[in-house]
Amino acid sequence: MRVQIKEWLEEHREEAVSFLQKLVQEGSVQGNEEGVQRLVRDRLTDINLEVDFWIPDDDAFLNHPYFCATRKDFSKSPNVVGKWTGTGGGKSLVLNGHVDVVPSGDPNQWDHDPFSGQVQDGKMYGRGVTDMKGGNVSLLLALQCLKDMGVSLKGDVLFHSVIEEESGGAGTLAAILRGYTADAALIPEPTNMKIFPAQQGSRWFRITVPGRSAHGGTRYEGVSSIEKSMLIIQQIQQLEKVRNARVKSPLYEKTPIPLPINIGSINGGSWPSSVPDVVTIEGRVGVGPDETLEAVTEEFEQALHDIDDEWLNIHPVKIEWFGAQWLPGSIDVEHELMGILQSRFKEVVGREPEIEASPWGTDGGLLTQVGNTPSIVIGPGVTSVAHYPNEYIELDKIFEAAELFTLVIYDWCGAES
Amino acid sequence: MRVQIKEWLEEHREEAVSFLQKLVQEGSVQGNEEGVQRLVRDRLTDINLEVDFWIPDDDAFLNHPYFCATRKDFSKSPNVVGKWTGTGGGKSLVLNGHVDVVPSGDPNQWDHDPFSGQVQDGKMYGRGVTDMKGGNVSLLLALQCLKDMGVSLKGDVLFHSVIEEESGGAGTLAAILRGYTADAALIPEPTNMKIFPAQQGSRWFRITVPGRSAHGGTRYEGVSSIEKSMLIIQQIQQLEKVRNARVKSPLYEKTPIPLPINIGSINGGSWPSSVPDVVTIEGRVGVGPDETLEAVTEEFEQALHDIDDEWLNIHPVKIEWFGAQWLPGSIDVEHELMGILQSRFKEVVGREPEIEASPWGTDGGLLTQVGNTPSIVIGPGVTSVAHYPNEYIELDKIFEAAELFTLVIYDWCGAES
Numbered sequence A, B: 001m002r003v004q005i006k007e008w009l010e011e012h013r014e015e016a017v018s019f020l021q022k023l024v025q026e027g028s029v030q031g032n033e034e035g036v037q038r039l040v041r042d043r044l045t046d047i048n049l050e051v052d053f054w055i056p057d058d059d060a061f062l063n064h065p066y067f068c069a070t071r072k073d074f075s076k077s078p079n080v081v082g083k084w085t086g087t088g089g090g091k092s093l094v095l096n097g098h099v100d101v102v103p104s105g106d107p108n109q110w111d112h113d114p115f116s117g118q119v120q121d122g123k124m125y126g127r128g129v130t131d132m133k134g135g136n137v138s139l140l141l142a143l144q145c146l147k148d149m150g151v152s153l154k155g156d157v158l159f160h161s162v163i164e165e166e167s168g169g170a171g172t173l174a175a176i177l178r179g180y181t182a183d184a185a186l187i188p189e190p191t192n193m194k195i196f197p198a199q200q201g202s203r204w205f206r207i208t209v210p211g212r213s214a215h216g217g218t219r220y221e222g223v224s225s226i227e228k229s230m231l232i233i234q235q236i237q238q239l240e241k242v243r244n245a246r247v248k249s250p251l252y253e254k255t256p257i258p259l260p261i262n263i264g265s266i267n268g269g270s271w272p273s274s275v276p277d278v279v280t281i282e283g284r285v286g287v288g289p290d291e292t293l294e295a296v297t298e299e300f301e302q303a304l305h306d307i308d309d310e311w312l313n314i315h316p317v318k319i320e321w322f323g324a325q326w327l328p329g330s331i332d333v334e335h336e337l338m339g340i341l342q343s344r345f346k347e348v349v350g351r352e353p354e355i356e357a358s359p360w361g362t363d364g365g366l367l368t369q370v371g372n373t374p375s376i377v378i379g380p381g382v383t384s385v386a387h388y389p390n391e392y393i394e395l396d397k398i399f400e401a402a403e404l405f406t407l408v409i410y411d412w413c414g415a416e417s
Helices: A002-011 A013-025 A034-046 A129-148 A170-177 A216-221 A225-245 A293-305 A310-314 A336-349 A364-369 A395-413 B002-011 B013-025 B034-046 B129-148 B170-177 B216-221 B225-245 B293-305 B310-314 B336-349 B364-369 B395-413
Strands: A050-054 A079-084 A093-098 A123-125 A157-162 A184-187 A195-199 A201-210 A261-268 A278-287 A318-326 A355-358 A375-377 A392-394 B050-054 B079-084 B093-098 B123-125 B157-162 B184-187 B195-199 B201-210 B261-268 B278-287 B318-326 B355-358 B375-377 B392-394
Touching: A002 A013, A002 A129, A002 A395, A013 A034, A013 A123, A013 A129, A013 A395, A034 A050, A034 A079, A034 A129, A034 A157, A079 A170, A093 A129, A093 A170, A093 A364, A093 A395, A123 A129, A129 A157, A129 A392, A129 A395, A157 A170, A170 A364, A184 A364, A184 A395, A195 A336, A201 A225, A201 A293, A216 B261, A216 B278, A225 A261, A225 A278, A225 A293, A225 A310, A225 B225, A225 B261, A261 B216, A261 B225, A278 A293, A278 B216, A293 A318, A336 A375, A336 A395, A364 A375, A392 A395, B002 B013, B002 B129, B002 B395, B013 B034, B013 B123, B013 B129, B013 B395, B034 B050, B034 B079, B034 B129, B034 B157, B079 B170, B093 B129, B093 B170, B093 B364, B093 B395, B123 B129, B129 B157, B129 B392, B129 B395, B157 B170, B170 B364, B184 B364, B184 B395, B195 B336, B201 B225, B201 B293, B225 B261, B225 B278, B225 B293, B225 B310, B278 B293, B293 B318, B336 B375, B336 B395, B364 B375, B392 B395
Parallel strands: A093 A157, A093 A184, A184 A375, A195 A355, B093 B157, B093 B184, B184 B375, B195 B355
Antiparallel strands: A050 A079, A079 A157, A123 A392, A195 A375, A201 A278, A201 A318, A261 A278, A261 B261, B050 B079, B079 B157, B123 B392, B195 B375, B201 B278, B201 B318, B261 B278
16 A cells, blocks of 8 residues: 555655645735635545635634634635545544744745745745645645545544634634544644644733833932843743643653743833833743643742732732633543554654654644644644744655555544455 | 122012023924024123034034034034133133933823923923023023122133033033133032032943844743843842942942942843844943043943853853943032032021032033033932923022022132222
8 A cells, every 4th residue: 555655646746846836825824814725625625525615703713712813803814624524433533734824024034035935955945834834735645645546434534724823723723613623633733753742832921010210320219120020030930940840741851841931022111321110021831731721821920929029019010911822732642543653654754753742832732622632743844944034844754744644544544445 | 799699689580580481492302402592692692791602513523532422413503602701810610501401201291381381389390491491590690690790700701501411412522622611610400409519420331132042932942132131130230239339439428329230221032932032231330420431331341241151151242332421520529619619508598508429420521521620510400300291490499599609600700899
């Protein structure tokens, strides 16, 4: 069977690269996902899946406790699901890939137009090519290959082509609430083909630290919000130590800080010679695969309230949880899908897979916690170039992943002989 | 003589209040000083002083090492000097007042139009009324009073009506370089009638702290410029302690931090989930009356270079000295003018004067260090409302100061009997 798959992939290589290029050229940043979703819809239709193409807008979705987005209007941002209905008796599988991409940033930092999909030396360059359109193409190739080989799967396969992963996961939430869940899920986010049975969640915080203004020459008459911010930062550093000391999972053995709290920005004060009366600190707190957002939120807020400072006791900091959030996700490392994946990985790649926990959130969190669909993240993209200028993917890896996914779907869903 | 002066001031009170109101109404923020300077020029002409009204634009001025301004074009910003040439044999005196005012800021924070000069309950309100047009009017009243009383002074009096005090002192520098220096100077900046024989100078710094970006979820792959900034801030706090431990002058006895280093702003990082790769810290370092800008600059830079940190050793911070600077100024507390001032103060105000060092810079620094004209700062304005909304001055204080200045000029310059 592997020989047959490899031949099929070789025959469809050129066409797949051209399709990936078209996906990149759509430049599907937030609010501009319609073009790329039409391409995906047509592709799913071509390979004979039942296609659902819809605008997420119902109340159950918009008012869900885990709805997290910077907008409520998705009229230009359809979701797509392709369903392969099995013959029955097999286990079902979600294949989840997002089509939204982060902005390309300063075009001068790119060697090529970020939305050209230029190919050079076996790599395709472009925003979103590694995160995660390359992985999506691997999945589509796997489905098309199985169809072309005439395989009849027993279990259902649901291909999620979702929006909003980069901004809080509303696309996957909408798919889950529309009933597109399964016994397990595969998500080909860029992992360099590492297997991530656990995914770190995260949440963004904004802390507003008060002070009292005064002339810099008599600064003792004021209270510096920058000095008070240092107490906050020290407490956050301490909290990070305490939280990480509790992490025992072998998945984090090689990770210097399993659950980082990143202080991403600090801004305050307006004049060199005035005492700054307010500072804003923004950051991201990592949420362990076995934690809830709620518990981490409470621990974080408690730590800041525990600071014993004369000024802050009377003028407490304000804590806001804003912007994006990602639920943590996980699957039992002994789960059957993990076994299939590892075994087929050895066969296809020729070595033992690396198994770790992801340092960032994926839609696997929502699938696990809201959709009751335990998820594994593994994909052909290059982790280190996601969100960066000159994002690229090695084309060979896309076909390696496609081969792996073909075999894993076949094993997991089962096939009529 | 005091009775005569008091009567004269009483007769001219209404007219002086009206003149001050006009000065305020000119709204002489940077670049808009021409109107107010025309009013001053006309007043000086009326009281028979020799008037010099000029645009500072010569090379010696623009290229002077202590030229410090945000502009080089003063074509709408004339300087004015009025000269009363003495009969000879007396000591000369500079009377220095700036006409530029800081911006009024948010007008909603004012109870009155900031440029109306509204009078209510014995106070005049408006931007610049306390800092320092009220003090300037006191000086003009003193000169006019002496003229009207027919006094023939022996020493010369030079009345400086200067621009740019709020932005680095270019107006006073121009007056000094044009030769308008004297044996001593009086500057009626708002001191609540305290006597400041020493004035703190200051300089603004900008520190750029480098880091290395990374995803927040793998923050250990980056270097946080916010964490490195904390080392910088701690070192600055330590330097402030060391510097202040050296201050022994009794003028600073009541001051909690004689020479503050104010950290005025901090800005860095752009995304909650990214490691911040650059932070900018701006602030103001106080320069003691007996220090030079150059020595303080060197000590500050050395302190930052002394930080022993693996990252900063290879990627040193950038230090810039930008924006405004004020030279420190001082006069010997045993100087003859100090004696005259204290003695006349007791007579006019009826109590011992408070003698301190100013926590901020004035044009007295340039007069002392560049013009070789030791300076005393004392004025009728309210220190705490300078630069703030609802800036005001108590009108009575203007006339009290005018009486004091009349007697001090008379004593210092000497008069033909």
